[in-house]
Amino acid sequence: MLDLREMQHMSDSLSRPAVPSALRAARTRGAGRPVQERxxxxxxxxxxxxERLVVEVGLERVSIPEIEKASKVPRASIYQYFPDKYAIFSRLSQDHMQRYMAFIMAAHPAGRHTEWRTMVRAVLADTAAYYNANAAASVLLLKGPFSSTDHDAHLAKDANLARWLRTQFADAGLAKLPEVPDVMALAVEIAFACLKYGYSHEGRASEAICDHAGKAVISYLAIWA
Structure with missing residues (x-):
């Protein structure tokens, strides 16, 4: 597990708005291309x-007029790229998914773990650390999805995480997990179901929730150990 200073440094560096992805999303919708620096x-x-408003006032109270007021960006410019606040939530969610994956992969390089049960608990601990250090990520990812596009992004994130974990776990002594259905993807779903439950009841991913998530995932994967 990363120590607190390493985790905070990585979290800070990964928490800036990802402008290029926002621009790509706008182009995908066929909106005008923001080619100028302004x-x-x-x-x-x-x-x-x-993102600040999501944390400060909650999803329900965020609105395009409030974003305009807080950012000093005319709402006409905002609407040019985002048809409503849920499109903004989806963009922020997808950006945090990418940052989370980068964070976890950097924290657990190939060869770090030699025992898969230890890796389950370590990945869960760092996942909780990421969400607890990024309040907006907790709100957006543990409460979402907000649209069909966002739902697809959540599924893609879980699938990418499962593929990466499958390789890592094979090196840590847990190989040949069934792919139909995808046992590793189901294990990821179990873990995030626990984290979402913890967030909805406690407002954070507590050590107790991580412990229960670890027990649930380990018990499930142990069938094929």
């Missing part, structure tokens, strides 16, 4: 303001 800066400000 447009990019406006989008970054709007996303950063939206």
């Amino acid at each position: 447009s990019q800066e406006r989008i970054a400000r709007a996303l950063a303001a939206a």
Whole structure:
């Protein structure tokens, strides 16, 4: 597990709004292309303001007018790239998914773990650390998804995590897990179900929740050990 300073440093470096992905999302929807630096800066400000508001006032009270007020970006410019607040939530969610994956993969390089049960608990501990250090990520990822696009992104995130874990666990003594159904993907779902339960009841991913999540995942995977 990363120590607190390492985790905070990585969290800070990964928590900035990912402007390029926001621009790609806008292009995918067929909106105008923000080719000028001023447009990019406006989008970054709007996303950063939206993320702050998600934490400060909650999802329900966030609105495009409030984002306009907090970011000083005209709502017409915001609407050019995001049709409603849920499109912004989806963009922020997808950005945090990418940061979370980068964080976990950096924290657990190939060859670090030699025993899969130890790795389960270590990955869960660092996952909890990421969410607890990023309040917006907890709200957006442990409460979402917010749209069909966001739902697909959540599924893709879990599938990517499962593929990476399958390789890592094979090196740590747990190989040949069934792929149909995907046992590792189901294990990821079990872990996040526990984390979501903990967040909804305690507002954070506590040590107790991580302990229960670890026991649930280990008990499930032990069938094929």
